[in-house]
Amino acid sequence: xxxxxxxxxxxxxxxxxxxxxxxxxxxxxxxxxxxxxxxxxxxxxxxxxxxxxxxxxxxxxxxxxxxxxxxxxxxxxxxxxxxxxxxxxxxxxxxxxxxxxxxxxxxxxxxxxxxxxxx
Numbered sequence: 001x002x003x004x005x006x007x008x009x010x011x012x013x014x015x016x017x018x019x020x021x022x023x024x025x026x027x028x029x030x031x032x033x034x035x036x037x038x039x040x041x042x043x044x045x046x047x048x049x050x051x052x053x054x055x056x057x058x059x060x061x062x063x064x065x066x067x068x069x070x071x072x073x074x075x076x077x078x079x080x081x082x083x084x085x086x087x088x089x090x091x092x093x094x095x096x097x098x099x100x101x102x103x104x105x106x107x108x109x110x111x112x113x114x115x116x117x118x119x
Contacts, residue, residue: 001037002034006066006067006070006071008033009029010074012027013027013077013098014074016098017077017086017098020098021084024097026096026098027096028094029090029095031093031094034063043061043091043092044090044092045061045064046088047068047088048085049085049086049087052072052081053081054068054071067088084100086099087101
């Protein structure tokens with residue numbers, strides 16, 4: 001239902017996903033691109049990508065499901081989603097946010113070395 005609309009945004013979303021390594025990125029979507037399509041108008045959703053898959057699309061609005069499908073069909077984006085965890089979300093004002101989720105070890109600055117003991 002929304003795949004053609006999301007495909008139109010794919011090149012800019014690809015750039016924003018690459019940039020999200022440094023900081024959260026945002027994009028103001030053109031609301032009429034989505035509201036003119038017949039169907040339910042709920043637009044708020046969040047998609048979590050982990051290990052190259054969208055892990056939370058069950059029961060999601062078609063707007064979110066179609067975005068996940070379009071993103072995962074792009075080889076470059078699919079590769080980035082395999083390497084890191086990401087969250088892509090859209091709010092009710094059709095503002096998209098993209099952030100890379102840091103692994104817990106990187107957030108705390110702790111290096112995980114296994115069960116080695118010193119001394």
